[in-house]
Amino acid sequence: MLRYVGRRVAGLALVLIIVLTLVFFMLRAAPGGPVDAYLGMNPTPEKRAEVEHRFGLDQPLWVQYAKFLGNLASGDLGRSLFSDRPVSGIIAERLPVTLEVSLVAFLFWVVIGLAAGAFAAHRRDSFVDGFIRVISVIALSIPSFWLALVLVVVFGLYVKGVLPSSGWVPFGEDPWNNMRSVVLPAFALGLGAGAIIARTLRASMIETARTDYVSFARAMGMSERVILSRITLRNAIIPTATVIGLMLGTFISGTVLIENVFNVPGIGQTIVSAFRQHDYPLAIACTLITASVFLVANLVVDLLYFVLNPRIRAGFLNGTAR
Amino acid sequence: MVMTRVSPRRRVPRMPRMSVLTWTGVALLVLFLLLALVGPLFASAPDARTGQTLAEPGAAHLFGTDHLQRDLFARTAEGARVSLLVAVAGVGFGLVVAVPAGLVAGYFGGRWPDELIMRTLEAVQALPLFVFAMFVIGITGTGDSQLGPVTLTATTKVVLLLGVGFIPYFARVTRSATLVEVQEDYIDALKVIGVPRRRIIAGELLVNVLPPVLVQAFLWIGVAIFAESALSFLGLGIQPPRPSLGNILGDATSYMLLGAWWYSIIPGLVILVATVGFNLVGDGLGDALDADGRH
Numbered sequence: 022m023l024r025y026v027g028r029r030v031a032g033l034a035l036v037l038i039i040v041l042t043l044v045f046f047m048l049r050a051a052p053g054g055p056v057d058a059y060l061g062m063n064p065t066p067e068k069r070a071e072v073e074h075r076f077g078l079d080q081p082l083w084v085q086y087a088k089f090l091g092n093l094a095s096g097d098l099g100r101s102l103f104s105d106r107p108v109s110g111i112i113a114e115r116l117p118v119t120l121e122v123s124l125v126a127f128l129f130w131v132v133i134g135l136a137a138g139a140f141a142a143h144r145r146d147s148f149v150d151g152f153i154r155v156i157s158v159i160a161l162s163i164p165s166f167w168l169a170l171v172l173v174v175v176f177g178l179y180v181k182g183v184l185p186s187s188g189w190v191p192f193g194e195d196p197w198n199n200m201r202s203v204v205l206p207a208f209a210l211g212l213g214a215g216a217i218i219a220r221t222l223r224a225s226m227i228e229t230a231r232t233d234y235v236s237f238a239r240a241m242g243m244s245e246r247v248i249l250s251r252i253t254l255r256n257a258i259i260p261t262a263t264v265i266g267l268m269l270g271t272f273i274s275g276t277v278l279i280e281n282v283f284n285v286p287g288i289g290q291t292i293v294s295a296f297r298q299h300d301y302p303l304a305i306a307c308t309l310i311t312a313s314v315f316l317v318a319n320l321v322v323d324l325l326y327f328v329l330n331p332r333i334r335a336g337f338l339n340g341t342a343r
Numbered sequence: 344m345v346m347t348r349v350s351p352r353r354r355v356p357r358m359p360r361m362s363v364l365t366w367t368g369v370a371l372l373v374l375f376l377l378l379a380l381v382g383p384l385f386a387s388a389p390d391a392r393t394g395q396t397l398a399e400p401g402a403a404h405l406f407g408t409d410h411l412q413r414d415l416f417a418r419t420a421e422g423a424r425v426s427l428l429v430a431v432a433g434v435g436f437g438l439v440v441a442v443p444a445g446l447v448a449g450y451f452g453g454r455w456p457d458e459l460i461m462r463t464l465e466a467v468q469a470l471p472l473f474v475f476a477m478f479v480i481g482i483t484g485t486g487d488s489q490l491g492p493v494t495l496t497a498t499t500k501v502v503l504l505l506g507v508g509f510i511p512y513f514a515r516v517t518r519s520a521t522l523v524e525v526q527e528d529y530i531d532a533l534k535v536i537g538v539p540r541r542r543i544i545a546g547e548l549l550v551n552v553l554p555p556v557l558v559q560a561f562l563w564i565g566v567a568i569f570a571e572s573a574l575s576f577l578g579l580g581i582q583p584p585r586p587s588l589g590n591i592l593g594d595a596t597s598y599m600l601l602g603a604w605w606y607s608i609i610p611g612l613v614i615l616v617a618t619v620g621f622n623l624v625g626d627g628l629g630d631a632l633d634a635d636g637r638h
Binding site for chain 1: 569
């Protein structure tokens, strides 16, 4: 088990280094570099040389690369070319916003998704089941950014004053209005994922209900309630956990879109503006952050299997699983 | 030389009974295809000025007009066509790379070519691809880029990036279908009579593995439409003046609070029709295969 974890962590580090290298060289190869963005129109050659020197862009590529990795290893993410502030400072300011929206969306939609899925499976083929199925297909098909647009139109034009349709209030400033500004972004961000959770749980509970051990439990006279909570749900939660993990992946692309619609100053909004302004260090840092979150989420899900599924744990102990 | 195929003829599965939901999905897909493929023929030019700025939907302009006085039905229909073509091209590009990779990996199941291909694909899959696509286009710009002698337009870049994102999934499906197929007796027979490996893979395995892969690929068109519109919405995909469902919505963001609800609602509904259609048909196919496996 420990060896497996070690191997996975090493693999994760390797992928990160590949990502970083790719990111670095793509940035340097890009046309319309940071100097152009920084200087504006028609700079003099002297001015250009000066700025290039200041950013270290006049050194050989491999020196820049070594420096880049070295700085990264020491936790120095450089300065934003655009605002001239330390990148780590900008991220420290923006990341909590994204995390808050994501966490609220995650908790809310996991609960709703699990409840709806379990209920639909329990009342299989009933009217409620059909209703949940139809709603969840539509919910998972709705493009999150369009849902966000619709919410902005509804709450900005027609239902005014209930919830803010745009902007962000930091928690430290005004906790109540902070919570109000989280509601719509979180709702739009997690809806699709909630639907996928509901569908997965429903499908795997129905699958589990067909197994011999459930029939056996029933034959032994266990009550339906005990079968549902102790057997069906516990077995069905394993595939659902995978989906919940993948959900974090969809959140990453989701926050980019949602934050831009609701004008929420998180990592997603930063990433788009950094690309537009050719702000190399900030763009690299944002890509790094999102890639790491994605990779770590995948790792956590894989490890979660051990906790959820005693069979895999047992397989590891007696060496039948890799 | 014409080589007749020796692989056994498959039983054609009976048409499964389709549920109401599946039929709804088919209907929605037909609706979307009509809009995308037939709509542009009946609509005015997507760039023509109508003389009315932000007109509400009505008899003259079914979907209203936009801030540049353009008819939104014409733009939405043309946008749907562009989005569909980009999605199909992206899926096609993914298939062109993924199917050979999956065939080779499956043929050598468990040996080093398989390991090499699958590990590479895992690395690709480990990246959040939307962020990667955004990154590549953000860096190379939304204009044309030179890649050696080839000029890549913004549209081509979107197609290629979508395709790259799909490769791991398509390759996996191809590989698992191939793994089953190579166990068949006729493959052993071909090996014994000395048919070259290349011909076994390209001639026999390919034809037999392709159908399930194509079904999967078809369903991914919906995902591709969604991904394209998300990129274009951020201004990183299809570039104006060419409309796509995503960039129409991107333009609409500046006008939604001026009361022009139709500008953002209607093109989004078109995306929704397509994605719900693909998902419902996908569910139906899944149920049919599930039932097939059980009886």
